[in-house]
Amino acid sequence: MFRKTIISIASALLISSIASAQNSVPRSLLPGKIIDELIGEASGEKAMNHIIEMGAYIHDRPAEEYSGTFFESSYVMGKLKEYGLEGVVLNKYPGGSTWDGISGSLWEVSPGRSKIADYGDLPAMLAPGSTNTDVTAELVWVGEGLQSDIDRIQVEGKIVVTSGSLAGVFMRASAKGAVGIVSYESPRPLQVPMAIPISGFSTRRNDTGSKRFGFYLPPREGEILRRRLTSGEKITVHALVQAENPEYDLEVPSCIIKGKNPGAPEIILSAHLFEGYVKMGANDNISGSAAILEIARMLNTMIGRGTLERPERTIRFIWVPEFSGTAPWVLENKELMKKTLCNINLDMVGLWLSKSQSFLCMHRTTYGNPHYINDVMENYYNFVGLGNRAGLAVSGREGFVRRIVAPTGSDDPFYYSIDDHYGASDHEVFNDWGVQVPGIMMITWPDLYYHTSQDLADKCDPTQLKRVCFIGAAAAYTIASADDNMAMKIAAEISGNASERIGKQAERAVYELEKAVSEDFEITYKRARGYIEAAALNEKATLASSAEIVTDVTKFDPFIRKMNSAIEATAKASIDAFNGWAETRAKQLGIKGILFSSSDTETRAAKLIPVPTALITEKGYRGYMDYIGKLDPKVREQYPVKGRTFDSQELGRLCNGRNSALDIKKMIDTQLRQGETDLQDIINYIYLLREAGLVSIKP
Numbered sequence: 134m135f136r137k138t139i140i141s142i143a144s145a146l147l148i149s150s151i152a153s154a155q156n157s158v159p160r161s162l163l164p165g166k167i168i169d170e171l172i173g174e175a176s177g178e179k180a181m182n183h184i185i186e187m188g189a190y191i192h193d194r195p196a197e198e199y200s201g202t203f204f205e206s207s208y209v210m211g212k213l214k215e216y217g218l219e220g221v222v223l224n225k226y227p228g229g230s231t232w233d234g235i236s237g238s239l240w241e242v243s244p245g246r247s248k249i250a251d252y253g254d255l256p257a258m259l260a261p262g263s264t265n266t267d268v269t270a271e272l273v274w275v276g277e278g279l280q281s282d283i284d285r286i287q288v289e290g291k292i293v294v295t296s297g298s299l300a301g302v303f304m305r306a307s308a309k310g311a312v313g314i315v316s317y318e319s320p321r322p323l324q325v326p327m328a329i330p331i332s333g334f335s336t337r338r339n340d341t342g343s344k345r346f347g348f349y350l351p352p353r354e355g356e357i358l359r360r361r362l363t364s365g366e367k368i369t370v371h372a373l374v375q376a377e378n379p380e381y382d383l384e385v386p387s388c389i390i391k392g393k394n395p396g397a398p399e400i401i402l403s404a405h406l407f408e409g410y411v412k413m414g415a416n417d418n419i420s421g422s423a424a425i426l427e428i429a430r431m432l433n434t435m436i437g438r439g440t441l442e443r444p445e446r447t448i449r450f451i452w453v454p455e456f457s458g459t460a461p462w463v464l465e466n467k468e469l470m471k472k473t474l475c476n477i478n479l480d481m482v483g484l485w486l487s488k489s490q491s492f493l494c495m496h497r498t499t500y501g502n503p504h505y506i507n508d509v510m511e512n513y514y515n516f517v518g519l520g521n522r523a524g525l526a527v528s529g530r531e532g533f534v535r536r537i538v539a540p541t542g543s544d545d546p547f548y549y550s551i552d553d554h555y556g557a558s559d560h561e562v563f564n565d566w567g568v569q570v571p572g573i574m575m576i577t578w579p580d581l582y583y584h585t586s587q588d589l590a591d592k593c594d595p596t597q598l599k600r601v602c603f604i605g606a607a608a609a610y611t612i613a614s615a616d617d618n619m620a621m622k623i624a625a626e627i628s629g630n631a632s633e634r635i636g637k638q639a640e641r642a643v644y645e646l647e648k649a650v651s652e653d654f655e656i657t658y659k660r661a662r663g664y665i666e667a668a669a670l671n672e673k674a675t676l677a678s679s680a681e682i683v684t685d686v687t688k689f690d691p692f693i694r695k696m697n698s699a700i701e702a703t704a705k706a707s708i709d710a711f712n713g714w715a716e717t718r719a720k721q722l723g724i725k726g727i728l729f730s731s732s733d734t735e736t737r738a739a740k741l742i743p744v745p746t747a748l749i750t751e752k753g754y755r756g757y758m759d760y761i762g763k764l765d766p767k768v769r770e771q772y773p774v775k776g777r778t779f780d781s782q783e784l785g786r787l788c789n790g791r792n793s794a795l796d797i798k799k800m801i802d803t804q805l806r807q808g809e810t811d812l813q814d815i816i817n818y819i820y821l822l823r824e825a826g827l828v829s830i831k832p
Contacts, residue, residue: 158519159516159517159519159520159534160512161513162611162626163610167441167610168516170440170441171610172535172537174431174435174440175537175602176427176431176539177539177541177594177595177596177597177599177602178539178540178541179427179430180423180424180426180427180598180601180602181483181539181541181595183212183419183423183427184415184419184420184483184590184593186208187204187205187413187419187422187423188415188419189415189589189590190589191255191256191257192413193234193252196235196379199231199380199410200379200380202223203384203407205406205422209406209426209452210223210386212426212430213388216433216434217433217437218388218389218450219388220387220389220391220449221386221388222386222388223384223385223386223387224384224385224386224462225382225383225384225385226383226458227382228380228382228383229380231378231381231409231410232261232262232376232377233377233378233379233410233411234256234263234375234411236375237251237258237346237348237372237373237374237375237376239251239348239371240370240371240373241370242269242370242371243367244366244368249315249348249350249358250315250348250349255329255586257330257331257349257586258348259347259348259349260299260300260333260347260349261334261409262300262345263333263346263347263374263376264343264344264345264346264376265374265375265376266313266344266346266374267372267373267374268313268371269370269372270291270369270370270372271290271291271367271369272291272315272358272362272370273286273292273362274286274293274294274295274359274362274363275293275294275302275306276295277295278297278298278301278306279297283305283309284309288309289309289310289311290310290311292312292313292314292315292370293306293313293315294314294315294358295314295315295316295317295318296316296317296318297316298318299316299318299332299334299347300332300334302314302316303334303345303347313345313346313347313372314347315355316347316349316350317351317354317355317358317359319351319352319585320583324581326351326352327351327352327587328351328582328586329586330349330585330586331411331414331584331588332584333347334347346374348372381410383454385454385458386452387450387451387462388449388450389448390429390432390433390448390449390450390613392444392445392446392448392613394445395447397445397447398446398472398473398474398681399448399473400446400448400474400475400476400477400613401449401450401473401476401477401563402428402450402476402477402478403451403452403476403478403479403560404425404478404479404559405418405421405422405452405453405454405459405480405559406418406419406422406452406454407453407454407455408454408455414481414582414583414584414588415483415588415591415593416481416482416483416484416577416580416583416592417480417580417583417588418455418479419483420481420484420598421478421480421481421482421483421575422452423598424483424598424601425450425479425605426450426452427602428605428606431606432448432609441610444610444613444614445613445614445615445616446614448609449473453559455559456559459562460755463563463565463568463753463754467753470563470568470570470750471750474506474571474612474681474682475506475570475571475572475573476564476572476573477506477510477573477575478559478560479575480558480574481576481577481578481580481583482575482576483577483594483598483601484577484580484594485543485594485597486543486545486548486577486597487543487545487548489579489582490579491577491580492550492578493547493549493576493577493597493600494549494550494575495507495510495511495514495549495550495573495574495575496552496553496554496555496560496574497551497552497553497554497573498554498564498572498573499554499564499783499786499804500670500671500674500787500804501566501782501783501784501787503671503675503677503678505623505624505626505627505675506571506573506612507573507675508623508627508630508675509608509623509626510573510604510608511551511626511630513604516535516607517535517537517600517603518547518549519534520535520536520537521533521534521535521536521537521538521600522546533546537600538596539595539598540595541595542594542595542597542598542599545594553804554804555574558574558576560573560574565754565782566749566757566782566786567749567750567753567754567755567756567757568750568754569749569786575601577597612682615682617683617685617688619682620679620683621692624692624693625696627672627675627676627696628676628696628699628700631669631676631699631703632699632703634668635669635672635700635703636707638665638667638668638707639664639708639711641664642661642665642711643661645657645660646661646714646718647718650722654718654719654722655727658715658729659729662711662712662715663798663799664799664803665708665711666796667796667800667802667803668704670792670796670800673697673701674789674791712727734813734816735795735812737794737816738795738815738816739795741793741794741795741816741819742790742791742792742793742830743794743822743823743828743830744788744790744828744830745827745828746826746827746828746829748760748825748826749785757825757827760825760826761822763825764821764824764825768821768824771820772817772824774814774817774818775811775814776811778805778808778809778811779801779805779810781818783804784797784801785822787800787801788819788828790831794812794819795812798812798815801815
């Protein structure tokens with residue numbers, strides 16, 4: 134039996150390799166004529182110029198911007214009007230106050246006189262959150278700034294110098310009387326030795342009562358200072374800092390490419406133009422903002438020229454302050470959210486990939502937000518990836534099959550990855566349970582210069598930007614212009630990709646069961662089998678989502694049923710193969726059979742089907758938290774949730790009236806990198822949602 138299982142797995146791998154070889158020619162959802170026009174119109178140079186204009190270097194933001202309009206907003210608004218986009222609006226929302234440096238310098242006054250750091254030279258040298266200061270004090274070396282380091286050194290009245298975290302070390306040192314700090318911490322000192330982190334003291338609270346200041350040095354300069362101090366040299370410095378906390382508004386420029394049908398649902402492209410007002414990163418995220426600005430230009434130009442037909446649906450573009458501006462904009466546009474199909478979010482997309490050993494990643498939606506946008510994006514990633522590499526499978530050809538290269542950019546292959554969901558950007562606002570707009574993220578990762586003073590325009594690549602603009606424009610236009618025929622093509626794409634994704638979960642299941650021992654074999658078997666079952670549920674839900682762009686359901690439904698049957702057949706075959714392996718593994722462990730019965734809890738969970746109520750989206754983004762927060766403590770005691778090993782928002786999203794509590798557990802477990810949720814916790818949390826009025830229980 135073991136030999137047969139190995140042969141089956143080997144056969145599957147052979148078939149997979151043949152399929153991969155046959156898939157080496159780039160193919161796209163849109164017809165070749167449109168693809169050619171999109172590739173030709175996409176300009177990496179124009180996108181690069183936007184990055185240079187908005188983020189060529191880190192500079193001190195003029196005070197008048199806080200009371201007027203920020204430079205980046207003005208720039209985007211000006212370009213949108215220049216390009217003739219429609220619906221150009223600058224929305225403003227209350228932002229509160231923020232730290233703003235005015236000046237800051239650190240001079241050695243003894244034994245010599247030399248400048249160590251200056252805000253005017255490089256604003257990143259002055260730690261955000263520093264307060265007004267005029268201090269002359271001695272420097273003292275405290276190593277990494279651990280508590281043990283601080284305790285053995287006299288730091289009172291001195292400025293500590295450290296290679297550790299500026300905020301953390303100062304918290305410990307100031308408790309012992311230190312008056313300031315100099316740090317040369319670096320997340321990647323060997324790879325980027327001149328980079329300074331863009332971070333500092335917490336500026337979330339306007340803490341005017343706490344005196345503090347800090348300066349950053351590049352690792353090279355910090356090492357020179359360390360050697361002087363550890364050799365016994367006494368160094369006295371003069372620190373002078375001026376800062377303020379001005380009031381400001383959150384600004385969200387936006388525009389549209391109007392569809393032929395104004396009542397049709399929309400597609401939204403987003404990028405954060407601001408990440409606070411001190412940090413100004415060329416890749417993070419002026420690059421994403423530049424890319425969607427170029428996408429807006431190229432689509433609008435092509436439609437105006439007549440080389441591209443106006444799409445049925447509107448495409449909307451928004452430039453936001455990360456999270457802080459996306460949330461109020463989404464809340465203000467609750468009705469628009471109800472008719473928005475999906476969100477394509479661009480965050481850090483311009484990096485020269487090979488120089489940072491990076492990939493352009495596409496992070497999918499979660500199982501709680503299944504949507505065809507994932508497969509549309511993957512189609513164009515694969516198109517660019519297969520077209521921009523040399524491959525023997527493509528007739529032994531050495532050059533790129535479908536070259537997408539900017540005139541002044543790299544001639545690198547396209548390094549890319551299709552990854553599981555990852556949050557921490559503006560698509561999470563759209564994915565929120567209270568908003569329910571499926572959102573994906575395009576991002577380059579890793580980024581050696583991430584959140585440092587070296588995140589400058591010279592780290593970006595016009596070729597990478599051209600490819601990003603093509604992918605984003607092609608995906609948005611595919612959905613915006615989709616007719617019933619395109620819906621069928623997308624459905625077929627989903628069905629084909631589903632086979633591979635279910636197969637990957639089957640591989641994962643085999644791997645985990647191989648590590649099982651007799652004591653945990655049943656638990657591991659159920660969890661691992663659940664990966665395949667959960668993947669199948671997600672693929673069927675993804676397939677069903679394509680129906681939202683269909684007009685003639687009588688023709689579409691039979692087609693979908695066939696695609697659905699194909700997914701079910703793949704899942705059944707995968708489970709059968711997995712069971713074959715499980716029987717072999719059980720015999721190896723001396724276990725007789727794998728006929729495990731359902732526990733009482735599993736039986737109850739399989740019958741417990743939560744149905745969402747209107748309260749979830751009534752208040753928009755995060756509004757459902759109000760109802761959860763008002764739960765009586767006695768209700769929480771009645772339905773205790775012990776460890777909270779799951780994402781409660783994802784659990785909520787999975788409450789769709791079709792998934793049972795047992796399904797939800799499997800789908801959450803499948804998305805976890807490791808570990809397992811407690812089924813009773815899942816059940817109890819569903820009952821808490823019921824008590825909050827957010828779900829009902831299906832009879």
